Amino acid sequence: MPLDAAIAEIETLLGTRLSLTQAERDLHSRSETYFGPTLPDAVAWPETSEEVSAIVKICAKYGVPIVAWGAGTSLEGHALTTHGGICLNMSRMNRVIEVSAEDMLAVVQPGLTREELNTELRATGLFFSVDPGANASLGGMAGTRASGTTTVRYGSMRDNVAALEVVLADGRIICTGSRAAKSAAGYDLTALMLGSEGTLGIITELTLRLHGQPEAISSAVCAFDTLEAAVETVQMTIQMGIPMARIEFVDEEIARVFNKMNGTTMPEKPHLLIEFHGSNDGVAEDSKRFGEVVAEMGGADFQWATSSEDRNRLWKMRHGAYTACLASRPGCMGLVTDVCVPISRLAEAVAAARADIEAEGLIGPILGHVGDGNFHAIVLLDRENADELARAKRVAKKLAERSLAMGGTITGEHGVGLGKRGLMTAEHGEGWQVMGAIKAALDPQNILNPGKVVPDLPLPESAK
Amino acid sequence: MPLDAAIAEIETLLGTRLSLTQAERDLHSRSETYFGPTLPDAVAWPETSEEVSAIVKICAKYGVPIVAWGAGTSLEGHALTTHGGICLNMSRMNRVIEVSAEDMLAVVQPGLTREELNTELRATGLFFSVDPGANASLGGMAGTRASGTTTVRYGSMRDNVAALEVVLADGRIICTGSRAAKSAAGYDLTALMLGSEGTLGIITELTLRLHGQPEAISSAVCAFDTLEAAVETVQMTIQMGIPMARIEFVDEEIARVFNKMNGTTMPEKPHLLIEFHGSNDGVAEDSKRFGEVVAEMGGADFQWATSSEDRNRLWKMRHGAYTACLASRPGCMGLVTDVCVPISRLAEAVAAARADIEAEGLIGPILGHVGDGNFHAIVLLDRENADELARAKRVAKKLAERSLAMGGTITGEHGVGLGKRGLMTAEHGEGWQVMGAIKAALDPQNILNPGKVVPDLPLPESAK
Numbered sequence: 001m002p003l004d005a006a007i008a009e010i011e012t013l014l015g016t017r018l019s020l021t022q023a024e025r026d027l028h029s030r031s032e033t034y035f036g037p038t039l040p041d042a043v044a045w046p047e048t049s050e051e052v053s054a055i056v057k058i059c060a061k062y063g064v065p066i067v068a069w070g071a072g073t074s075l076e077g078h079a080l081t082t083h084g085g086i087c088l089n090m091s092r093m094n095r096v097i098e099v100s101a102e103d104m105l106a107v108v109q110p111g112l113t114r115e116e117l118n119t120e121l122r123a124t125g126l127f128f129s130v131d132p133g134a135n136a137s138l139g140g141m142a143g144t145r146a147s148g149t150t151t152v153r154y155g156s157m158r159d160n161v162a163a164l165e166v167v168l169a170d171g172r173i174i175c176t177g178s179r180a181a182k183s184a185a186g187y188d189l190t191a192l193m194l195g196s197e198g199t200l201g202i203i204t205e206l207t208l209r210l211h212g213q214p215e216a217i218s219s220a221v222c223a224f225d226t227l228e229a230a231v232e233t234v235q236m237t238i239q240m241g242i243p244m245a246r247i248e249f250v251d252e253e254i255a256r257v258f259n260k261m262n263g264t265t266m267p268e269k270p271h272l273l274i275e276f277h278g279s280n281d282g283v284a285e286d287s288k289r290f291g292e293v294v295a296e297m298g299g300a301d302f303q304w305a306t307s308s309e310d311r312n313r314l315w316k317m318r319h320g321a322y323t324a325c326l327a328s329r330p331g332c333m334g335l336v337t338d339v340c341v342p343i344s345r346l347a348e349a350v351a352a353a354r355a356d357i358e359a360e361g362l363i364g365p366i367l368g369h370v371g372d373g374n375f376h377a378i379v380l381l382d383r384e385n386a387d388e389l390a391r392a393k394r395v396a397k398k399l400a401e402r403s404l405a406m407g408g409t410i411t412g413e414h415g416v417g418l419g420k421r422g423l424m425t426a427e428h429g430e431g432w433q434v435m436g437a438i439k440a441a442l443d444p445q446n447i448l449n450p451g452k453v454v455p456d457l458p459l460p461e462s463a464k
Numbered sequence: 465m466p467l468d469a470a471i472a473e474i475e476t477l478l479g480t481r482l483s484l485t486q487a488e489r490d491l492h493s494r495s496e497t498y499f500g501p502t503l504p505d506a507v508a509w510p511e512t513s514e515e516v517s518a519i520v521k522i523c524a525k526y527g528v529p530i531v532a533w534g535a536g537t538s539l540e541g542h543a544l545t546t547h548g549g550i551c552l553n554m555s556r557m558n559r560v561i562e563v564s565a566e567d568m569l570a571v572v573q574p575g576l577t578r579e580e581l582n583t584e585l586r587a588t589g590l591f592f593s594v595d596p597g598a599n600a601s602l603g604g605m606a607g608t609r610a611s612g613t614t615t616v617r618y619g620s621m622r623d624n625v626a627a628l629e630v631v632l633a634d635g636r637i638i639c640t641g642s643r644a645a646k647s648a649a650g651y652d653l654t655a656l657m658l659g660s661e662g663t664l665g666i667i668t669e670l671t672l673r674l675h676g677q678p679e680a681i682s683s684a685v686c687a688f689d690t691l692e693a694a695v696e697t698v699q700m701t702i703q704m705g706i707p708m709a710r711i712e713f714v715d716e717e718i719a720r721v722f723n724k725m726n727g728t729t730m731p732e733k734p735h736l737l738i739e740f741h742g743s744n745d746g747v748a749e750d751s752k753r754f755g756e757v758v759a760e761m762g763g764a765d766f767q768w769a770t771s772s773e774d775r776n777r778l779w780k781m782r783h784g785a786y787t788a789c790l791a792s793r794p795g796c797m798g799l800v801t802d803v804c805v806p807i808s809r810l811a812e813a814v815a816a817a818r819a820d821i822e823a824e825g826l827i828g829p830i831l832g833h834v835g836d837g838n839f840h841a842i843v844l845l846d847r848e849n850a851d852e853l854a855r856a857k858r859v860a861k862k863l864a865e866r867s868l869a870m871g872g873t874i875t876g877e878h879g880v881g882l883g884k885r886g887l888m889t890a891e892h893g894e895g896w897q898v899m900g901a902i903k904a905a906l907d908p909q910n911i912l913n914p915g916k917v918v919p920d921l922p923l924p925e926s927a928k
Contacts, residue, residue: 180876183873192902374644
């Protein structure tokens with residue numbers, strides 16, 4: 001069997017860093033959300049780019065699918081080996097290779113997580129800004145073009161990756177990008193790889209842009225009587241050009257979950273969580289202007305988190321929202337929607353989403369990076385209830401279609417994976433076929449994460 | 465002849481909007497810089513996306529090269545029909561289709577120039593930020609991933625194009641991107657098209673991001689005794705996190721040219737031209753902090769341009785630098801270098817460039833977007849002197865190779881065109897072959913701007 005031959009060759013290369021045990025295969029068969037388990041044939045732990053290249057060459061030789069695995073925190077099943085093959089666990093490639101304070105760049109391996117990087121950077125006065133809820137691996141974040149609470153100010157992975165080292169489907173190693181702030185030297189292969197979810201190459205090194213720790217930070221929470229008032233406050237703040245570092249919306253259900261999980265006493269109403277970064281005077285001025293907008297929109301219970309502990313507690317709570325929501329309904333699983341709409345349509349989109357969820361009789365707290373027009377409903381599902389899942393999928397589809405009708409996108413930051421492929425034609429039309437043509441050109445055997453992102457292509461020889 | 469048949473079909477479609485006259489072909493055979501003329505077989509003026517699609521379909525049917533032409537201001541020969549075929553003059557597709565103040569977006573046709581767009585936006589309180597020296601067409605700016613003096617604050621075309629409508633090599637029309645602030649919905653086709661210089665598709669519509677006119681603007685000019693002091697001031701300002709909207713370097717030769725052209729009395733020394741955008745208080749604080757850095761670095765003759773007329777004069781002078789340099793040596797032509805290096809290497813790179821130019825006995829004023837690490841030498845050449853051109857090319861190559869050795873790029877903003885293809889392997893290695901594979905997949909006949917950006921591919925049937 002070609003699969004067995006491939007596994008034998010990889011074993012020769014990696015020794016005990018290749019596992020065929022049921023336990024390891026099980027561990028790498030599951031995602032954070034509602035997708036069913038899919039077993040890889042083997043799990044490999046490479047330590048160098050050259051090893052990744054050698055493994056890919058073996059997979060190419062025998063037509064074996066190969067899928068990279070970061071921290072396993074993806075919400076759309078990206079890292080599931082739906083057609084079997086090799087799961088490439090990148091956790092041993094987790095070094096910070098270099099930090100250049102002068103150029104505000106860090107060179108890292110893909111298995112490093114965002115929190116690990118920031119711990120490493122603590123003494124430098126710099127930080128890496130992109131912060132999805134989970135402590136995701138930086139390779140995975142690049143693969144899904146991730147973003148987070150600070151994207152409104154500092155951008156997403158699209159803006160914060162200067163260069164990549166990538167292993168192609170035939171094992172060649174290329175470097176995309178440079179250390180320069182910009183370039184016009186041909187096709188933007190860095191941007192093409194970001195968001196390609198392991199279907200065009202396997203990222204083995206990232207050059208990331210860092211930002212200076214602001215001189216002053218000021219965070220606040222405030223409550224609103226209605227979802228519309230909260231979201232309109234966001235729209236107005238953006239239009240006034242007040243430079244927010246973060247502006248997050250949580251609805252009354254999330255406030256309830258937060259209170260229960262964290263012992264807080266937030267009013268059970270829609271809230272905005274915001275933060276300003278800058279000089280002392282600048283932050284004071286921004287905060288004052290924002291306060292005026294909030295007052296005008298009827299916001300209340302305005303609380304500034306002045307100490308760094310209070311601020312950390314606030315954002316830790318926000319980042320823990322997904323886990324807290326799941327914990328609020330024991331034994332449940334989550335389906336998380338992820339539309340991103342033009343800011344002018346945000347209030348309308350959030351209100352309509354709330355109505356859709358209620359109409360289907362579901363529990364789905366809403367929160368999001370509203371400064372980007374991006375929001376999530378965390379639909380909580382009984383694992384045993386197929387009808388609930390069907391209703392949740394109906395809601396997710398409705399939200400995505402409404403987002404497209406408003407000029408938005410089906411996914412602001414979670415990516416396509418398994419969950420969004422069915423909507424790609426609706427978003428991209430013939431553009432989806434163009435993506436397929438690029439995939440076919442760069443991975444003619446379809447060994448790199450087959451069955452994801454692009455239209456169906458013939459599967460490789462050893463795929464299930 | 466297939467070419468004649470193609471021209472006949474296009475003529476049926478466009479009538480008098482297709483020209484075969486020597487005069488029009490001549491006008492579209494030249495670039496702004498040292499490349500020799502290359503005659504298109506015909507010049508077409510489409511008015512709609514559908515017409516562009518129909519023309520491309522005819523070209524595909526007969527294997528005829530097709531090259532879009534914007535304002536003709538490119539510096540690397542991008543729009544030259546080096547293999548003949550149809551020159552697609554986009555100047556009649558110059559409408560502003562829509563301005564959405566709420567979403568801070570403008571939808572425009574590609575033949576519109578950046579200045580025309582900003583004139584149109586004047587009453588809205590918004591502006592389009594990307595400002596290459598020339599009054600380029602927005603389609604051309606997208607094609608070359610252009611940037612300008614404000615890129616240090618507002619980004620390049622990469623950051624300011626939300627979506628594109630593109631006609632592919634087979635005439636299909638696709639829309640890339642959306643009106644959302646971000647998306648993770650598959651391959652970033654918008655980014656792939658930006659900087660592809662008409663080799664992957666012809667841009668027929670752009671959705672551009674706009675910015676709010678700042679409440680306060682403050683500009684200044686200051687002189688330094690040495691190039692190193694000026695450039696180190698830039699590095700220090702960036703590291704201190706002072707948020708510049710513009711920071712431009714001009715050397716003593718440019719100061720001399722400015723004085724001659726504009727009747728100014730700048731000291732004939734290296735200068736920085738800077739600008740801050742923000743609130744009244746913010747701009748005052750930024751200006752104060754910058755003034756302290758300048759004082760520390762020995763800068764002198766600090767002059768603030770307080771009135772908007774003074775400011776406009778300052779930036780008009782800066783944008784006119786290329787023309788002014790050419791005019792300073794009557795009858796000459798220019799070869800403009802365009803490296804972009806990591807900011808930590810900028811002083812060294814500029815000093816080395818100055819030495820290289822002097823060593824070759826050339827005149828080459830230096831200026832640039834130093835906040836991005838991007839600078840240009842405008843090498844002034846006698847049209848009749850082949851040896852001077854050879855020396856200038858040697859300098860350009862040396863600068864590019866040094867930039868790569870420093871972790872930079874061969875072109876920060878001018879693009880590849882004809883001038884930089886020979887350096888693409890040095891910058892991208894196997895990545896250049898990947899670009900070729902993408903081109904071959906999306907334009908298998910190689911009719912879209914053949915001979916540019918990517919490695920040589922077989923020419924279409926009717927190419928010269």
